[in-house]
Amino acid sequence: MELFKTYKLWDIEPVKGLDTTLWDDKGQVYTDLYGGHAVISVGHCHPHYVEMLTAQLNKLGFYSNAVQNSIQKELASRLGQVSGYTEHSLFLCNSGAEANENAFKVASFHTGRPKILAFSKAFHGRTSGAVSATDNPKIQAPFNKNSNVTFVPLNDIEAVEKELASGQYAGVIIEGIQGVAGIYEPTDNFLRSLRDLCDKFGTMLILDEIQSGYGRTGKFFAHQHAGIEADIVTTAKGMANGFPIGGVLISPKVKAEYGMLGTTFGGNHLACTGALAVLDIIENEHLVENAAKIGERFRAALEGHHSLKEYRGKGLMIGLELKEEFIGLRDRLLFEKHFFTGAAGAGVIRILPSLTVSEETADSFINAYNELTK
Ligand SMILES: Cc1ncc(COP(=O)(O)O)c(C=O)c1O
Secondary structure (H helix, E strand, O other): OOOOOOOOOOOOOEEEEEEOEEEEOOOOEEEEOOHHHHOOOOOEOOHHHHHHHHHHHHHOOOOOOOOOOHHHHHHHHHHHHHHOOOOOEEEEEOOHHHHHHHHHHHHHHHHOOOEEEEEOOOOOOOOHHHHHOOOOHHHOOHHHOOOOEEEEOOOOHHHHHHHHOOOOEEEEEEEOOEOOOOOEOOOHHHHHHHHHHHHHHOOEEEEEOOOOOOOOOOOOOHHHHHOOOOOEEEEOHHHHOOOOOEEEEEOOOOOOOOOOOOOOOOOOHHHHHHHHHHHHHHHHOOHHHHHHHHHHHHHHHHOOOOOEEEEEEEOOEEEEEEOHHHOOHHHHHHHOOOEEOEEEOOOEEEEOOOOOOOHHHHHHHHHHHHHHOO
8 A cells, every 4th residue: 555645745754853953864964943843842852751751651551531531630730820721621632623623613512603713824724624714725625615614814803893793603713823824923903802802792712822832932822922811722733742632722611511522532641641741841941931032033133134025923933935036945954954944835934943942053044044045
């Protein structure tokens, strides 16, 4: 059997990693400033993470959600404290798309309404409801195109108000910072007005923090820069540093009922242990502060750079929109200077490193970048 071809692959196979360094099968060393789509939050093979997962694997790898699991309870409590969402409750699942899928269900069960409002260029995942709320017709099968999702432009509060006034919307979903689109931010004022409109029309505000959360922007969740609280927050990616897990933080105003949500693998012992290890490391190594600090270093060196149309983002969620003559730079960074970065189309480089990234590593990237754009 061959693999189903879904991605265009580079001919590189990483076989070993340590913090922000990767080695391929030929012994070539790379610096990882992408973390496999913003997943590596505390560095590859962090010793504390490896130790906790190894110890748990030697005790119990899995049991289903029919029995008590104190690791889940500890994760909920710790995540509440670290994020400030102490009164919300936590539903655990296995991926970002699944987290959004469950967020839509919760909003719809709670309000009794069918519709979701989403934003132009949004990406919320590839499962049925999540891809319906993703503004990319190329990845929606006919089955996914339905009238329950409407898109309005980001930062257009009048368009939001016009839709919500219909009383049909269970939820509005918005990324803390749009990632796949190429790093576009909702303004703080827009988020605050969105919060007010959701309250006015009885619609649940769903913050997709799957890419922008977990400390990446210099606050635990990106929307916290605007000082608002969401009814539902979805997380995944950096949550367990690569061990599959997703989470839905749900407002105390939603009453849980048996059967409303469920999963076989969600909240399993290994995933929760990985997530606890990540929270330990984020706290012990002050990684939210490091994300803000190193983010400023990238900004100071690259904002206004002659190669860029625009520098976008916050902390370690960075989009570099290249001028036409520099398109192709991402491949050169990889093949000539051995830096992994991400992309959004051909024109935007995305930098989404582990939150452990050091000043030296940031500087070595900036030097390589300057040499290639001389
Ligand atoms: C903002 C956002 N939401 C949802 C998803 C989907 O997450 P997953 O691939 O884990 O299903 C992604 C993935 O890139 C994302 O960036």
